[in-house]
Amino acid sequence: MKNYLLEKVRYLFILHLLFLSVTSALAQGVTVQGKVTDEGGAVLPGVTVVLKGTSIAAPTGADGVYSINVPDGSGTLIFSYIGFQNKEVPINNRSTVNVQLGADAKALEEVVVVGYGSQLKKEVTGAVQTISTKEIKDIPVSQVTQKVQGRVAGVQINQTTGKPGQGMSVRIRGQLSVTGGSDPLYVVDGFPITGSIGAINPDEIQEITILKDAASTSLYGSRAANGVVLITTKKGAAGQTNVSFSAFAGVQQVPERGRIDMMDAVEFAQFKKEYYEDAGQPVPEIFQDPSQYEGKNNDWYDALLRTAPIRSYNLTVTSNKDKLNTALVAGIFDQEGVVLNNEYKRYSARLNSDYEVSDKIRIGLNVAPSYVFDNTPRTDGDRGTGILFNALHTWPIMPIYDENGELTMFNRFPANTGNIYAYPNWVRSANELVNETETINLLSNAYIQYKPIDGLVLKSTFNVETMNSKFMFFNPSTATSSINTPIPTTAVSVRDNLQTFTWLNENLATYSKSFDEHSFELLGGFTNQQFRFDRTRLQADTYADDRLPTVQGAININRGGTYSGVEEWSLTSFLSRLTYNYKGKYLFSAAVRSDGSSRFGENNRWGIFPSASIGWVVSDEDFLHDIEQISFAKIRASYGVTGNNNIGNYTQYALVNNTVNAVFGDNIAPGAAVVSLANNNLGWETTKQFDFGLDLGLFNDRIQFMYDFYKKTTTNLLYSVQVPQESGFSNFNDNIGEIDFWGHEFALSTRNIEGKLLWTTNANISFNRNKVIALADGIDRVYGTFHITQVGQPFGQFYGLIDDGLYMNEEDLNSSPQVPGRSTVGSIKLRDVNGDGIITYGGDNDDRSIIGNPFPKFTYGIVNNFQYGKFDLSIVGSGSYGNQLLVRHLYSTANLDGVFNMVDDVKYRFRSEENPGKGVFGTTVGGGNVTGIERDWMSSHFIADASYFTIKNITIGYTLGAISKFIKSARVYTSIQQAWVFTNYWGGPNPETSAQGDGNGNGGNLSQGIDFSNYPVPRTFTLGANLNF
Amino acid sequence: MKKGIILTFIIGAVLTGCKDDFLEIVPETSLSSATFFTKEADFQQAVNGAYAPLRSIVNDRAWLLGELHSDNAYYNRNPLFGATEQEEDLADFAVPAANGVTSNVHVLNQYRLDYQIIARTNQILASIDNVEFKAESKNNIKGQALFLRAYAYFELARYFGSVPLHLTPVANRQEAALPLSQEEEVYAQIIQDASEAIPLLPPKSQQEAGRVTSGAARTLLANVYIVQKRWSEAEALLKEVVSSNEYDLMPDYADAFSNNASNKNNIESVFEVQFMEGAAGLNGNFLYRFLPRPMSVEEVVAITGTSNPQPLDIQGYNIPTPDLIAAYEEGDEREEATIAYTTISGSARQNKVFPYIKKYAKTHSLHNNHGINWPVYRYSEVLLFLAEALAQQGKSGEAETYLNIVRNRAGLDDYSGGNLLEGIYHERRVELAFENKRWFDLVRTGRAVDVITAYGERIKANPQDYYYPEGAAPRPHVFNNISLYYALPADEAALSPHF
16 A cells, blocks of 8 residues: 555656646746744644735645745735634735734634525524534545534434445434435535435535524425435635645454354254253254364354455645636545455546636536446345345354365255255355446536626526446356255346436526615525436346356346336426525524425425524624623524425326236236326425524633424325225325424534643534324324334334243243243243233234334434644544344344254253253243244344444544645544444444344334344554645 | 526526426336226236236135145144244134134235235226227126136135125225125125126137136036025036036046146136246246155155255145045045155154145146146036035936046946935045135035034044154144134234224
C-alpha cells in the first residue's frame, strides 16, 4: 500500500505542477502574506482570504500562512472561516498582515440547506439536523449512512448485516409502515433519487441535512412521511482552488468475542452418545467413542471467514474562480468481505459545475457516474438458505477436507445416526457459487436560473437518474447454498438485467423581499417525475458442463424463473411555501404540496400535504439580552401532513396471472386466473405530525442544546388485509388503521476544554415510542409467525409462550400445567397464561402473550473529539437500549433431536433428576413429541436482550503541516471501526441485526428483530492519509 | 420578466405533456381483470386455470383426508422425528377440533383449494355470457366451469357439511366472507350445476382428452344422488353413461391406471386429474409420499427407476393396512395390482418388510417428479354405483349383473350369497382402494363410527401390526375424534365473521 500511495503522490505532484504554472502565469502586482491564528494562537488552515470587492482570493495553508497577490497595497482583505467571525483588515501597504480571528458567537448564522432552498440556521422553524462530511471523513466504510451512525438524534441507523455495501437500516423518528417502505427519502442536490444511497461515494458529499418534522418535509408531499435526507454534494469554496487526495487501507476481521459458542466434534459426539443412551437405544458406531474426534474438529463457520483487506482512494479538485465553480471527485473503494469470495468495489466520479452566464442567468450541471461490482455469497437467511446459518449447525464431525486435502463434496451419515439432511460443503458454496451484480449508475442534475428582477429567482431543473444492473448467478453442479441438496446437484444459472430510468423536471419561482423589519420569501412551483423499470430475467438449469454457464448450454430453460417485466410510475406536483419573519426573531412558515400519483386508485388520485411552523428567537428579546450566559434561545413548533406512497405499483389493479397452466393428456394448456382484488380507492399513507422544539446556546455557545418532542399519527396504512380464502383471494390491498408515534430527542454539543487541548463532545439520545390505535374493521390483531400487532400495543411485538424452565421432577410435572400427551419430566415448562390448567399454543385456548419488543426504549450516540497540538483523537459510540431479538437459529442450534450441531450450552441440558443441567435446555428423551414443544413453539426461550453500546470508531490523527513545496498540508491517521461491542446479547455476533419476516417471505415490517446469525460486522483496522496540494 | 416566467413554465409544460394521461399507468406486463374477460381465448385460459388447483388437491391433500383417514391406510411411524402431527392426526382420527374449528393444515388447504376452483369458475360464469363467441365453444367452457364448481362444492359438502356458498365473483373486501349455507342448499346448488353441465358438455369421444365430459358430469351427479340416497335418479344417469358406449373396463385391472406418460385417459377413465413430468411445475409426487421410509437410494430406485434417485427420510403415509390386505378374496387379481412389498433396511422395526401402493408405482425419470394421472372416476365405479343404486331399489338381479362385470375382470367368480349391499361395499373397498373413496363410503353408508372405532382398537392393541417399531406406541389421544365431518379450518374462521 505504501508503494501505491507514493505512486499516487507522484501523480499528484505532476498535477500540482500544472496548476502552479497556471497560477503563476496570472501572478502580478504585490504580494501580501501573513499568518492567521485563533484567539488561543493556534494556526487556522483553510481560512479564505479575499481582497474586498474583487474575486482575488487565497487560502491559508496547514501552517495558517497565506500569500495573496493584490494589484496594490491599498485594498482591504476579508478573512473568513466557518465558526469564526469575518474580519476585514486594510492592507495599508504592508507586505505582512497577521490576523487573529475571533470565534463566531453567531455560528448560528450558518446557512442550512432545507427542502427547495436554504435558510439561516437561526431562522429554521422545523426539526432539522445537519452533518458536515468534515466530521465523518475518516470513518472507513463504504456507505454514508454507516458514517452517520450515532450522530443524529431521532434517527436510528442499524447495520443489520456485515455484507459490504449493504444492510443499513435507517429509521427517522421510529417511522414504520406495515407493508410500505420505511426508508427515508434521499434527495441528492434537489433530486429525490430512486436508486440506492449506498452507491454514492461519501466523499462526494459536502453536507447532509436530515429533515424530521412535517414542516421541514411536507414539500416532499406523498414521499415525506419517513423523513427526508438532503444530500448536498461538493462545491468549490469562494476564490479557491483546492486539490486533495485521501486514501486509507486496512484489514477487517470478525472478532472472536460474540461468536456463537458451538459444540466441537468431541462434544457433539458425546452428546449423540448420551442421546442414544438416554433413549435406551443402541449407540451408532460413530458415536461410541467421542474421543476419536480429538483434534479432528471441523469449525464450519470459521472456515467461511477470513481476514480481508479494505482500501479507498479519493481525489478531490475544487475550484471557484471567476464565474465558474467546479468540483471533481473521483474515488475508488475496494472492500473484500470477511466471508470467502465476497467483494465489493466501487469506482465513482462526480463533476459539479456552475457557471454565471450573466448577472441574471446561472446554469449548472452535475454529472455523477459510478460503477459498483459486488459478489456476495448467499450468506444470510434462515436455515437452508443462508450459508452462515447452515455452516453454524453442520456437524463438526463432518470433514471440511478429505484425506487428500481436497474440499469434500458433501457429507451425509447413515440415516440411523439421525443425520436427516445432506450437508454440502459450505466452503465450496462460498467459493464456487457466483452471485455477482454489476451496477452502473448515472445521476445528473442540470438547471438554469434566471433573476429577472431583484428578489425574484426562476429556476428550472432537469434531473436524470439511470441505473443498469446486471446480475449473474451460477450454481455449479459441485456446490449449493441450500441444505439437503446432494452433490452433484442440478446446475442453475440466472441472469437478471435491470434498467431503471427516472427523470424529474422542476420549475420553481422564489421571490424574497425585506422591508422595514419584515422579511418574507414566497416559493411556488410545479414538478413532474417519471420512473420506468425494465427487467429481463433468464433462468436455466441442467448443464452438461459447469464451465459453460450460458443459457444455450443448459438443457432446460426454467419457465417459472424466466420473465420480463416493466414497472412505471409517475408523479405530478404543485408546491408553494411562504416564509416570513419579523426582526429575525418572530418566525413563520407555511407550505403545501399536492401530489398526483399513478400509484393511487382512480378515485383517489390527488393528495394534499400542508404544513405550518412558527419560531421565536427568545434570546433576541430584551429581557434575555442581559443574561450573558444565554447566547441563543429559540422555541419552535410545527404541524403538518405528509404521505408515504411506497405502496408498490399497480397495487390498485386486479391482476390476472396467465401462467396458471393445466395439462390435458399430453399437452400443456395455458391457463389464467384473477389473482388479486382491485381497489379504486387505494391511496397513500398519511402521517400528521406535531413537533415542539427548543434550541439553546449557553456560554457563548460553548454548550449547544437541542430538544424536540414529536407526536405523529399515521393513518391509512397500506395493508394487504387478509380476507377469507372462500373468496378465492387471500388478500385485499387497502388503507387501514392508525398508529401513534411519539418521542423525545435531545442533542448536546459542548466545547469542554478549549486552548491547547481542545475537547468537544456531541451527544444525543432519542426515545421513540409507538402504539397501534386501530387496524382494519373487525380486525384488532395481526399475527405473524412469531409476532403480534395488536390494537393498544406497540407495533410488531414478539408473541409466544413464557418459558418457566423445565419440569425438574415428577412432582413438579404433576403439580404444573402440562401440554397433554407431550410434557414429561425434563421437558420445557411453559406458563399457563389463561389459567385453564393446560398449555395450548394457538387456537381459542391460547396461552401465548407478548414476550418481547424489537424496538428499543432509547437509542443514543456520543462523539468525542480531542485535539492536542497536531494530534487529534475522535471516538464515536452508538447504542441502543431495551430492545430484544428473536434468536431464531436456536430452533436448529438447540434442536434436541441431535439433527444439527448445537450451541455449547446444550451440554448442560436436563438428563435426569440427578443430572438436571442448567435448567435451560430440556430432555432429549421422547423425540419430537417432547422436544418439539421447546423447539417449534415460539416462546421466551428464544428471546434475548439486544441492548448494546458499540464503539463504532476510534481515530487518531496527526497533522504534518506542509511537508514539501507541493504538499501544503498532510494528515495521517489510524482508525478502528467497530472497535468494541458492549452487550449481553448471547444470540450472535451482531446485536444490530434485524432480519424481517419468518424466513419464508412472510411478515415484513410486522416481523422485525429476527437473528438468523447473519453476516457478522467485522472489526476494521485502517491507516489513512489526507494530502492537500 | 414576464417572458422569462412564461418561458420557464412553457418548458415545463411541454416536457411533461398532458396531465391526466401522465398519471394513468396500467401494468404493461401483466393483465388486469378489466381487460381480461373479453374474448374466447380468455375464457379458454380461465377454464384451464380452474383445473389447476385439482393437481394440488389430489397430490397433496385429498388422500390425507379421504384415504389415510380410513381403515385402508396408515403410516410407518419413525419415532426419531417429530413435526408429523398434522398427518398423523388425520390417520389417527385425532384431528384437534375445538369450538367447531380445526388447526389442521391439510383440512385448511383442501378447503382453500376448493374455493380457488369456485372463485375461478365464478369469474367465468359471471362474464361469459357478456362476450359473443361460438356457441359450441362457449357451451363447452361453461359446462366445464359448472362441472368444476359442482365438484368443488361436492368435496366441501362431504368434508364439512355446511359451507359458505359463493356463486358470483368477489369484488371487494366486504363480499369476501359469506354466512354458512345449510348442507341442503349446497347440495341443491351442486345438483343444479351438474345438471346444467351435462347438456353443455360433449361426450368423451368429442372432448379433448383429460377435460371433463358429459359422462363425467353424469357420473358426478349420480354420485351426488347416491350420497343423497336418490337411487332411481342415480340409476337413470348411470345407465346413460353405460349406454353411451364411451366407456369400457380395461381387460386387466392393473392397466386401468395411468402410467407416467402413457395409458392416460384410457377407455376406463371417466375423469382423471392430469399431470405431466418435468420442470414446468405440472407434475405430481404423490408416489413418494406413499413409500414407507426411511428408504435408501437403492430401495427408492428399485421402485421409481429414476436417473437421479435420492434417499427418503422420516416416515411414509398411505401404507396399506393389514385390514385392507385381508379384505382381498383369494384369487383377486387386484390385490397384486394394488399392493406390493418392499424391504426397508433403515427401519427401526424388526420386520423390515412393508407394503406399499402399487397401482401408482409407475417408473419415471426424475426423482420426486412424475406425470402419473390421478383417477377421480373410473368406469368400474360407474358400474358399482349402478349396482348399488339398483340394489337399494331391490333390483338385486340387475345389480348383480353390473357387480359381476367388475368382479369377473378381477379374476373372481360371480358374486354369491350374503348381503348384496355389503358385497357391493366390499367390492368398492378393494376395487377403489387408494382412490380416496373409502372414508366417504363409510360416512354415507353410516358405518364410519363402528368401523373406525374397531380399527382404532386394533391399532392400540397391536401397534407393531400397524408399522410401529417395537417399543413405540400410538400417541395417547388417538381415535378420540371420530366425527363424520371435519371441523371448519381455524385460519378461515379467524377471518370470517360468520363462523
